[in-house]
Amino acid sequence: MREDTVVSKPMTSRSARRAATQARILDAARQEFGDRGFEATTVRGVARRAGVDPSLVLQHYGSKSALFTAAIQLPPGDPEEAADHLAEVLKVRAAALPPEMQALIRSMLTVPEASEAVRHHLDERIDNLAAGIGGPDAELRAAITVSSILGLTVARHFLQLRAVSSASDDDIVRVASRALTADLGAERSR
Amino acid sequence: MREDTVVSKPMTSRSARRAATQARILDAARQEFGDRGFEATTVRGVARRAGVDPSLVLQHYGSKSALFTAAIQLPPGDPEEAADHLAEVLKVRAAALPPEMQALIRSMLTVPEASEAVRHHLDERIDNLAAGIGGPDAELRAAITVSSILGLTVARHFLQLRAVSSASDDDIVRVASRALTADLGAERSR
DNA sequence: CGAGTCGCTCAACGAGTGTTGAGTCAAGTT
DNA sequence: AACTTGACTCAACACTCGTTGAGCGACTCG
Numbered sequence: 143m144r145e146d147t148v149v150s151k152p153m154t155s156r157s158a159r160r161a162a163t164q165a166r167i168l169d170a171a172r173q174e175f176g177d178r179g180f181e182a183t184t185v186r187g188v189a190r191r192a193g194v195d196p197s198l199v200l201q202h203y204g205s206k207s208a209l210f211t212a213a214i215q216l217p218p219g220d221p222e223e224a225a226d227h228l229a230e231v232l233k234v235r236a237a238a239l240p241p242e243m244q245a246l247i248r249s250m251l252t253v254p255e256a257s258e259a260v261r262h263h264l265d266e267r268i269d270n271l272a273a274g275i276g277g278p279d280a281e282l283r284a285a286i287t288v289s290s291i292l293g294l295t296v297a298r299h300f301l302q303l304r305a306v307s308s309a310s311d312d313d314i315v316r317v318a319s320r321a322l323t324a325d326l327g328a329e330r331s332r
Numbered sequence: 333m334r335e336d337t338v339v340s341k342p343m344t345s346r347s348a349r350r351a352a353t354q355a356r357i358l359d360a361a362r363q364e365f366g367d368r369g370f371e372a373t374t375v376r377g378v379a380r381r382a383g384v385d386p387s388l389v390l391q392h393y394g395s396k397s398a399l400f401t402a403a404i405q406l407p408p409g410d411p412e413e414a415a416d417h418l419a420e421v422l423k424v425r426a427a428a429l430p431p432e433m434q435a436l437i438r439s440m441l442t443v444p445e446a447s448e449a450v451r452h453h454l455d456e457r458i459d460n461l462a463a464g465i466g467g468p469d470a471e472l473r474a475a476i477t478v479s480s481i482l483g484l485t486v487a488r489h490f491l492q493l494r495a496v497s498s499a500s501d502d503d504i505v506r507v508a509s510r511a512l513t514a515d516l517g518a519e520r521s522r
Numbered sequence: 523c524g525a526g527t528c529g530c531t532c533a534a535c536g537a538g539t540g541t542t543g544a545g546t547c548a549a550g551t552t
Numbered sequence: 553a554a555c556t557t558g559a560c561t562c563a564a565c566a567c568t569c570g571t572t573g574a575g576c577g578a579c580t581c582g
Protein backbone atom coordinates (compact mmCIF):
# COMPACT_ATOMS: atom_id res chain seq x y z
CA MET A 143 0.00 0.00 0.00
CA ARG A 144 2.42 2.65 1.20
CA GLU A 145 5.74 3.14 -0.45
CA ASP A 146 8.75 2.85 1.75
CA THR A 147 9.65 6.52 1.76
CA VAL A 148 10.00 6.84 5.48
CA VAL A 149 12.37 9.65 6.26
CA SER A 150 12.57 9.09 9.98
CA LYS A 151 14.02 5.62 9.61
CA PRO A 152 17.52 4.89 8.40
CA MET A 153 17.23 3.60 4.89
CA THR A 154 20.61 2.02 4.68
CA SER A 155 20.15 -1.00 6.82
CA ARG A 156 16.83 -2.79 6.59
CA SER A 157 14.68 -1.79 3.67
CA ALA A 158 17.54 -0.66 1.50
CA ARG A 159 19.33 -3.91 2.05
CA ARG A 160 16.27 -5.88 1.09
CA ALA A 161 15.75 -3.75 -1.98
CA ALA A 162 19.36 -4.31 -2.91
CA THR A 163 19.11 -8.08 -2.80
CA GLN A 164 15.82 -7.87 -4.66
CA ALA A 165 17.58 -5.97 -7.40
CA ARG A 166 20.42 -8.48 -7.33
CA ILE A 167 17.95 -11.30 -7.78
CA LEU A 168 16.30 -9.51 -10.67
CA ASP A 169 19.64 -8.96 -12.36
CA ALA A 170 20.54 -12.59 -11.92
CA ALA A 171 17.16 -13.59 -13.30
CA ARG A 172 17.59 -11.42 -16.38
CA GLN A 173 20.94 -12.98 -17.09
CA GLU A 174 19.70 -16.53 -16.60
CA PHE A 175 16.55 -15.99 -18.64
CA GLY A 176 18.57 -14.22 -21.27
CA ASP A 177 21.16 -16.98 -21.49
CA ARG A 178 19.02 -20.08 -21.21
CA GLY A 179 15.41 -19.06 -21.84
CA PHE A 180 12.47 -19.46 -19.53
CA GLU A 181 12.16 -23.24 -19.42
CA ALA A 182 15.82 -24.06 -18.91
CA THR A 183 16.19 -21.41 -16.23
CA THR A 184 15.74 -22.72 -12.71
CA VAL A 185 14.88 -20.82 -9.59
CA ARG A 186 17.86 -22.54 -8.01
CA GLY A 187 20.11 -21.27 -10.76
CA VAL A 188 18.93 -17.70 -10.31
CA ALA A 189 19.42 -18.00 -6.56
CA ARG A 190 22.91 -19.39 -7.01
CA ARG A 191 23.88 -16.55 -9.30
CA ALA A 192 22.47 -14.02 -6.87
CA GLY A 193 24.22 -15.72 -3.93
CA VAL A 194 20.96 -16.37 -2.18
CA ASP A 195 18.69 -19.20 -1.07
CA PRO A 196 16.15 -20.40 -3.67
CA SER A 197 13.24 -19.75 -1.39
CA LEU A 198 14.21 -16.13 -1.06
CA VAL A 199 13.71 -15.67 -4.76
CA LEU A 200 10.09 -16.71 -4.39
CA GLN A 201 9.62 -14.64 -1.27
CA HIS A 202 10.49 -11.65 -3.41
CA TYR A 203 8.71 -12.46 -6.64
CA GLY A 204 6.07 -15.03 -5.77
CA SER A 205 6.69 -17.53 -8.53
CA LYS A 206 9.02 -18.30 -11.39
CA SER A 207 6.50 -16.92 -13.86
CA ALA A 208 6.15 -13.68 -11.93
CA LEU A 209 9.91 -13.40 -11.79
CA PHE A 210 10.01 -13.81 -15.55
CA THR A 211 7.37 -11.13 -15.97
CA ALA A 212 9.48 -8.75 -13.92
CA ALA A 213 12.63 -9.70 -15.79
CA ILE A 214 11.32 -8.92 -19.29
CA GLN A 215 9.96 -5.45 -18.51
CA LEU A 216 11.59 -2.94 -20.81
CA PRO A 217 12.50 0.54 -19.58
CA PRO A 218 9.60 2.74 -20.72
CA GLY A 219 11.56 5.59 -22.23
CA ASP A 220 13.58 3.43 -24.55
CA PRO A 221 11.09 2.47 -27.26
CA GLU A 222 9.56 5.92 -27.63
CA GLU A 223 12.71 7.74 -28.53
CA ALA A 224 13.43 5.28 -31.26
CA ALA A 225 10.50 6.13 -33.47
CA ASP A 226 12.81 6.50 -36.42
CA HIS A 227 13.65 3.16 -37.90
CA LEU A 228 17.16 4.26 -38.67
CA ALA A 229 17.80 4.58 -34.99
CA GLU A 230 16.43 1.07 -34.65
CA VAL A 231 19.02 -0.22 -37.00
CA LEU A 232 21.72 1.42 -35.00
CA LYS A 233 20.73 -0.65 -32.04
CA VAL A 234 22.22 -3.58 -33.85
CA ARG A 235 25.59 -2.01 -33.22
CA ALA A 236 25.57 -2.77 -29.56
CA ALA A 237 27.83 -5.71 -28.81
CA ALA A 238 25.30 -6.98 -26.33
CA LEU A 239 21.60 -6.36 -26.07
CA PRO A 240 20.20 -4.93 -22.84
CA PRO A 241 19.61 -7.89 -20.50
CA GLU A 242 15.85 -7.50 -20.33
CA MET A 243 15.66 -7.33 -24.12
CA GLN A 244 17.79 -10.41 -24.47
CA ALA A 245 15.64 -12.28 -21.96
CA LEU A 246 12.54 -11.21 -23.83
CA ILE A 247 13.74 -12.23 -27.28
CA ARG A 248 15.31 -15.48 -26.08
CA SER A 249 11.92 -16.80 -24.99
CA MET A 250 9.68 -15.17 -27.56
CA LEU A 251 9.28 -18.39 -29.54
CA THR A 252 8.40 -20.62 -26.60
CA VAL A 253 6.69 -18.52 -23.92
CA PRO A 254 3.29 -17.02 -24.81
CA GLU A 255 3.78 -14.05 -22.53
CA ALA A 256 7.08 -13.17 -24.18
CA SER A 257 5.64 -13.72 -27.61
CA GLU A 258 2.80 -11.36 -26.85
CA ALA A 259 5.10 -8.73 -25.41
CA VAL A 260 7.29 -8.75 -28.51
CA ARG A 261 4.24 -8.67 -30.75
CA HIS A 262 2.82 -5.61 -29.04
CA HIS A 263 6.19 -3.95 -28.96
CA LEU A 264 6.73 -4.44 -32.69
CA ASP A 265 3.16 -3.59 -33.62
CA GLU A 266 3.64 -0.28 -31.89
CA ARG A 267 6.81 0.42 -33.82
CA ILE A 268 5.14 -0.53 -37.04
CA ASP A 269 2.38 1.96 -36.41
CA ASN A 270 4.83 4.74 -35.68
CA LEU A 271 6.89 3.98 -38.74
CA ALA A 272 3.88 3.58 -41.01
CA ALA A 273 2.52 6.95 -39.95
CA GLY A 274 5.85 8.49 -40.88
CA ILE A 275 6.26 7.11 -44.36
CA GLY A 276 2.73 7.15 -45.76
CA GLY A 277 1.90 6.02 -49.27
CA PRO A 278 0.34 2.76 -50.40
CA ASP A 279 1.05 -0.33 -48.35
CA ALA A 280 2.63 1.89 -45.71
CA GLU A 281 1.76 -0.41 -42.86
CA LEU A 282 2.88 -3.53 -44.66
CA ARG A 283 6.16 -1.99 -45.69
CA ALA A 284 6.74 -0.74 -42.18
CA ALA A 285 6.05 -4.23 -40.90
CA ILE A 286 8.59 -5.65 -43.31
CA THR A 287 11.19 -3.15 -42.18
CA VAL A 288 10.59 -3.88 -38.52
CA SER A 289 10.58 -7.62 -39.14
CA SER A 290 13.87 -7.27 -40.96
CA ILE A 291 15.40 -5.52 -37.99
CA LEU A 292 14.15 -8.33 -35.78
CA GLY A 293 15.71 -10.87 -38.10
CA LEU A 294 18.96 -8.95 -38.11
CA THR A 295 18.97 -8.81 -34.34
CA VAL A 296 18.34 -12.53 -34.05
CA ALA A 297 20.95 -13.35 -36.67
CA ARG A 298 23.57 -11.20 -35.01
CA HIS A 299 23.02 -11.64 -31.30
CA PHE A 300 21.53 -15.12 -31.07
CA LEU A 301 22.52 -17.14 -34.11
CA GLN A 302 25.81 -15.39 -34.75
CA LEU A 303 25.59 -15.68 -38.49
CA ARG A 304 29.06 -15.51 -39.97
CA ALA A 305 28.48 -12.57 -42.29
CA VAL A 306 26.91 -10.32 -39.69
CA SER A 307 29.27 -11.37 -36.91
CA SER A 308 32.51 -10.92 -38.81
CA ALA A 309 31.58 -7.60 -40.35
CA SER A 310 32.37 -4.41 -38.47
CA ASP A 311 29.59 -2.58 -36.71
CA ASP A 312 29.88 0.37 -39.02
CA ASP A 313 29.61 -1.77 -42.12
CA ILE A 314 26.49 -3.43 -40.85
CA VAL A 315 24.84 -0.16 -40.01
CA ARG A 316 25.83 1.40 -43.31
CA VAL A 317 24.75 -1.45 -45.55
CA ALA A 318 21.68 -2.33 -43.55
CA SER A 319 20.49 1.24 -43.48
CA ARG A 320 20.81 1.54 -47.22
CA ALA A 321 19.11 -1.79 -47.86
CA LEU A 322 16.22 -1.22 -45.51
CA THR A 323 15.60 2.33 -46.60
CA ALA A 324 15.99 1.79 -50.33
CA ASP A 325 12.30 1.20 -50.63
CA LEU A 326 11.22 3.77 -48.10
CA GLY A 327 13.66 6.38 -49.26
CA ALA A 328 12.22 6.47 -52.76
CA GLU A 329 8.87 7.33 -51.29
CA ARG A 330 10.34 9.96 -49.05
CA SER A 331 12.41 11.85 -51.56
CA ARG A 332 9.57 12.38 -53.99
CA MET B 333 -7.42 -49.96 -34.38
CA ARG B 334 -8.71 -53.51 -34.12
CA GLU B 335 -9.49 -53.46 -37.81
CA ASP B 336 -6.11 -52.06 -38.42
CA THR B 337 -4.33 -54.93 -36.78
CA VAL B 338 -6.44 -57.73 -38.17
CA VAL B 339 -7.04 -56.56 -41.70
CA SER B 340 -3.50 -55.33 -42.20
CA LYS B 341 -1.30 -56.19 -45.11
CA PRO B 342 0.00 -59.72 -45.40
CA MET B 343 3.14 -58.55 -47.15
CA THR B 344 5.55 -57.24 -44.56
CA SER B 345 3.97 -57.26 -41.19
CA ARG B 346 6.99 -57.09 -38.95
CA SER B 347 9.51 -54.62 -40.31
CA ALA B 348 7.06 -52.50 -42.24
CA ARG B 349 4.81 -52.16 -39.25
CA ARG B 350 7.69 -51.15 -37.08
CA ALA B 351 8.79 -48.60 -39.65
CA ALA B 352 5.26 -47.25 -39.76
CA THR B 353 5.06 -46.65 -36.03
CA GLN B 354 8.54 -45.19 -36.13
CA ALA B 355 7.35 -42.70 -38.71
CA ARG B 356 4.24 -42.01 -36.64
CA ILE B 357 6.43 -41.26 -33.64
CA LEU B 358 8.60 -38.95 -35.70
CA ASP B 359 5.58 -37.08 -36.99
CA ALA B 360 4.23 -36.71 -33.49
CA ALA B 361 7.62 -35.49 -32.30
CA ARG B 362 7.84 -32.87 -35.03
CA GLN B 363 4.44 -31.52 -34.09
CA GLU B 364 5.20 -31.43 -30.38
CA PHE B 365 8.64 -29.87 -30.85
CA GLY B 366 7.17 -27.45 -33.34
CA ASP B 367 4.35 -26.41 -31.04
CA ARG B 368 6.09 -26.29 -27.69
CA GLY B 369 9.82 -26.24 -28.32
CA PHE B 370 12.39 -28.73 -27.11
CA GLU B 371 12.27 -28.12 -23.38
CA ALA B 372 8.50 -28.10 -22.96
CA THR B 373 8.08 -31.18 -25.10
CA THR B 374 7.93 -34.40 -23.11
CA VAL B 375 8.59 -37.92 -24.26
CA ARG B 376 5.27 -38.83 -22.73
CA GLY B 377 3.53 -36.16 -24.77
CA VAL B 378 5.04 -37.42 -27.98
CA ALA B 379 4.07 -40.98 -27.07
CA ARG B 380 0.52 -39.92 -26.27
CA ARG B 381 0.17 -38.16 -29.59
CA ALA B 382 1.56 -41.16 -31.42
CA GLY B 383 -0.70 -43.53 -29.48
CA VAL B 384 2.21 -45.42 -28.06
CA ASP B 385 3.98 -46.18 -24.81
CA PRO B 386 6.65 -43.65 -23.76
CA SER B 387 9.34 -46.28 -23.58
CA LEU B 388 8.77 -47.24 -27.18
CA VAL B 389 9.74 -43.76 -28.25
CA LEU B 390 13.14 -44.27 -26.68
CA GLN B 391 13.49 -47.78 -28.06
CA HIS B 392 13.23 -46.20 -31.48
CA TYR B 393 15.28 -43.07 -31.03
CA GLY B 394 17.48 -43.67 -28.00
CA SER B 395 16.92 -40.41 -26.18
CA LYS B 396 14.88 -37.25 -26.26
CA SER B 397 17.83 -35.36 -27.73
CA ALA B 398 18.30 -37.92 -30.49
CA LEU B 399 14.61 -37.74 -31.24
CA PHE B 400 14.93 -33.99 -31.54
CA THR B 401 17.88 -34.38 -33.88
CA ALA B 402 15.81 -36.64 -36.09
CA ALA B 403 12.85 -34.30 -35.93
CA ILE B 404 14.67 -31.20 -37.17
CA GLN B 405 16.30 -32.79 -40.21
CA LEU B 406 15.26 -30.90 -43.31
CA PRO B 407 14.60 -32.71 -46.57
CA PRO B 408 17.86 -32.40 -48.53
CA GLY B 409 16.48 -31.29 -51.88
CA ASP B 410 14.58 -28.36 -50.48
CA PRO B 411 17.29 -25.82 -49.73
CA GLU B 412 19.21 -26.34 -52.97
CA GLU B 413 16.41 -25.54 -55.33
CA ALA B 414 15.74 -22.30 -53.53
CA ALA B 415 19.00 -20.62 -54.41
CA ASP B 416 17.13 -17.61 -55.64
CA HIS B 417 16.16 -15.39 -52.76
CA LEU B 418 12.92 -14.47 -54.44
CA ALA B 419 11.81 -18.05 -54.16
CA GLU B 420 12.72 -17.83 -50.51
CA VAL B 421 10.37 -14.96 -50.02
CA LEU B 422 7.61 -16.94 -51.62
CA LYS B 423 7.95 -19.52 -48.92
CA VAL B 424 6.41 -17.04 -46.59
CA ARG B 425 3.18 -17.60 -48.45
CA ALA B 426 2.63 -21.00 -47.01
CA ALA B 427 -0.01 -20.85 -44.33
CA ALA B 428 2.00 -23.27 -42.27
CA LEU B 429 5.68 -24.03 -42.31
CA PRO B 430 6.80 -27.61 -42.90
CA PRO B 431 6.74 -29.37 -39.51
CA GLU B 432 10.48 -30.00 -39.34
CA MET B 433 11.19 -26.37 -40.18
CA GLN B 434 8.79 -25.17 -37.55
CA ALA B 435 10.37 -27.48 -34.98
CA LEU B 436 13.78 -26.20 -35.96
CA ILE B 437 12.94 -22.51 -35.76
CA ARG B 438 10.90 -22.86 -32.60
CA SER B 439 13.94 -24.00 -30.65
CA MET B 440 16.66 -22.07 -32.44
CA LEU B 441 16.95 -19.54 -29.62
CA THR B 442 17.20 -22.03 -26.78
CA VAL B 443 18.76 -25.24 -28.09
CA PRO B 444 22.39 -25.03 -29.26
CA GLU B 445 21.94 -27.80 -31.78
CA ALA B 446 18.99 -26.04 -33.39
CA SER B 447 20.81 -22.74 -33.31
CA GLU B 448 23.77 -24.26 -35.09
CA ALA B 449 21.58 -25.96 -37.68
CA VAL B 450 19.85 -22.70 -38.53
CA ARG B 451 23.15 -20.88 -38.63
CA HIS B 452 24.66 -23.31 -41.08
CA HIS B 453 21.53 -23.36 -43.14
CA LEU B 454 21.42 -19.60 -43.45
CA ASP B 455 25.16 -19.23 -43.98
CA GLU B 456 24.84 -21.56 -46.93
CA ARG B 457 22.05 -19.51 -48.40
CA ILE B 458 24.00 -16.34 -47.89
CA ASP B 459 26.93 -17.76 -49.81
CA ASN B 460 24.72 -18.79 -52.71
CA LEU B 461 23.01 -15.45 -52.82
CA ALA B 462 26.21 -13.47 -52.47
CA ALA B 463 27.81 -15.35 -55.34
CA GLY B 464 24.84 -14.44 -57.50
CA ILE B 465 24.73 -10.72 -56.88
CA GLY B 466 28.40 -9.77 -56.69
CA GLY B 467 29.59 -6.22 -56.17
CA PRO B 468 30.89 -4.58 -52.99
CA ASP B 469 29.53 -5.83 -49.70
CA ALA B 470 27.89 -8.68 -51.55
CA GLU B 471 28.11 -11.08 -48.66
CA LEU B 472 26.89 -8.57 -46.13
CA ARG B 473 23.97 -7.52 -48.26
CA ALA B 474 23.07 -11.13 -48.88
CA ALA B 475 23.19 -11.73 -45.15
CA ILE B 476 20.84 -8.83 -44.56
CA THR B 477 18.42 -10.17 -47.13
CA VAL B 478 18.45 -13.64 -45.63
CA SER B 479 18.13 -12.26 -42.11
CA SER B 480 15.17 -10.21 -43.22
CA ILE B 481 13.45 -13.30 -44.56
CA LEU B 482 14.09 -15.00 -41.25
CA GLY B 483 12.58 -12.06 -39.41
CA LEU B 484 9.59 -12.08 -41.71
CA THR B 485 9.10 -15.79 -41.13
CA VAL B 486 9.27 -15.37 -37.37
CA ALA B 487 6.95 -12.37 -37.42
CA ARG B 488 4.38 -14.14 -39.55
CA HIS B 489 4.39 -17.71 -38.33
CA PHE B 490 5.45 -17.40 -34.71
CA LEU B 491 4.67 -13.91 -33.44
CA GLN B 492 1.69 -13.29 -35.72
CA LEU B 493 2.39 -9.61 -36.11
CA ARG B 494 -0.80 -7.84 -37.02
CA ALA B 495 0.39 -6.24 -40.24
CA VAL B 496 1.83 -9.41 -41.73
CA SER B 497 -0.97 -11.64 -40.48
CA SER B 498 -3.85 -9.54 -41.72
CA ALA B 499 -2.38 -8.83 -45.12
CA SER B 500 -3.03 -11.24 -47.93
CA ASP B 501 -0.35 -13.65 -49.04
CA ASP B 502 -0.02 -11.97 -52.39
CA ASP B 503 0.42 -8.55 -50.85
CA ILE B 504 3.16 -9.77 -48.59
CA VAL B 505 5.03 -11.43 -51.40
CA ARG B 506 4.66 -8.45 -53.68
CA VAL B 507 5.72 -5.79 -51.20
CA ALA B 508 8.40 -7.87 -49.56
CA SER B 509 9.94 -8.83 -52.87
CA ARG B 510 10.14 -5.24 -53.92
CA ALA B 511 11.55 -4.08 -50.59
CA LEU B 512 14.15 -6.78 -50.32
CA THR B 513 15.29 -6.55 -53.92
CA ALA B 514 15.37 -2.78 -54.16
CA ASP B 515 18.99 -2.76 -53.15
CA LEU B 516 20.02 -5.89 -54.99
CA GLY B 517 18.16 -5.00 -58.13
CA ALA B 518 20.31 -1.98 -58.83
CA GLU B 519 23.36 -4.16 -58.84
CA ARG B 520 21.78 -6.73 -61.09
CA SER B 521 20.61 -4.42 -63.82
CA ARG B 522 23.95 -2.75 -64.29
C1' DC C 523 19.46 -3.89 27.07
C1' DG C 524 15.83 -6.88 26.28
C1' DA C 525 11.95 -7.79 23.06
C1' DG C 526 10.50 -8.13 18.72
C1' DT C 527 10.71 -7.50 13.80
C1' DC C 528 12.17 -9.25 9.56
C1' DG C 529 15.47 -10.70 5.98
C1' DC C 530 17.02 -14.89 5.21
C1' DT C 531 18.16 -20.06 5.33
C1' DC C 532 17.00 -25.07 6.02
C1' DA C 533 14.65 -29.05 5.04
C1' DA C 534 11.19 -31.15 2.93
C1' DC C 535 7.14 -32.29 -0.10
C1' DG C 536 4.69 -33.64 -4.25
C1' DA C 537 4.68 -33.61 -9.01
C1' DG C 538 6.71 -34.56 -13.31
C1' DT C 539 10.73 -35.76 -15.99
C1' DG C 540 13.97 -38.94 -18.92
C1' DT C 541 15.26 -43.42 -18.90
C1' DT C 542 15.56 -48.56 -18.00
C1' DG C 543 14.78 -53.60 -17.46
C1' DA C 544 11.64 -57.15 -17.22
C1' DG C 545 7.58 -59.00 -18.91
C1' DT C 546 3.67 -59.95 -22.71
C1' DC C 547 1.76 -61.64 -26.63
C1' DA C 548 1.10 -61.99 -31.45
C1' DA C 549 3.80 -62.79 -35.81
C1' DG C 550 7.16 -65.51 -37.96
C1' DT C 551 10.02 -69.87 -38.40
C1' DT C 552 11.03 -74.72 -38.50
C1' DA D 553 2.28 -77.75 -33.44
C1' DA D 554 6.24 -76.21 -30.82
C1' DC D 555 9.61 -72.83 -30.59
C1' DT D 556 11.67 -68.36 -31.41
C1' DT D 557 11.75 -63.67 -32.56
C1' DG D 558 10.71 -59.06 -31.73
C1' DA D 559 7.43 -55.10 -31.36
C1' DC D 560 5.36 -53.34 -27.69
C1' DT D 561 3.67 -52.36 -22.73
C1' DC D 562 4.21 -52.13 -17.55
C1' DA D 563 6.22 -50.64 -13.57
C1' DA D 564 9.65 -48.56 -11.48
C1' DC D 565 14.00 -45.89 -10.66
C1' DA D 566 16.70 -41.76 -9.84
C1' DC D 567 16.56 -37.13 -10.36
C1' DT D 568 15.25 -32.26 -10.69
C1' DC D 569 11.90 -29.05 -10.47
C1' DG D 570 8.81 -25.23 -8.20
C1' DT D 571 7.07 -24.28 -4.02
C1' DT D 572 6.21 -24.10 1.13
C1' DG D 573 6.39 -23.70 6.27
C1' DA D 574 9.18 -23.51 10.15
C1' DG D 575 13.07 -21.74 12.28
C1' DC D 576 17.42 -18.90 12.96
C1' DG D 577 19.85 -14.86 13.86
C1' DA D 578 21.15 -10.15 13.17
C1' DC D 579 19.33 -5.72 13.35
C1' DT D 580 15.85 -2.21 15.05
C1' DC D 581 13.47 0.09 18.58
C1' DG D 582 11.43 1.24 22.99
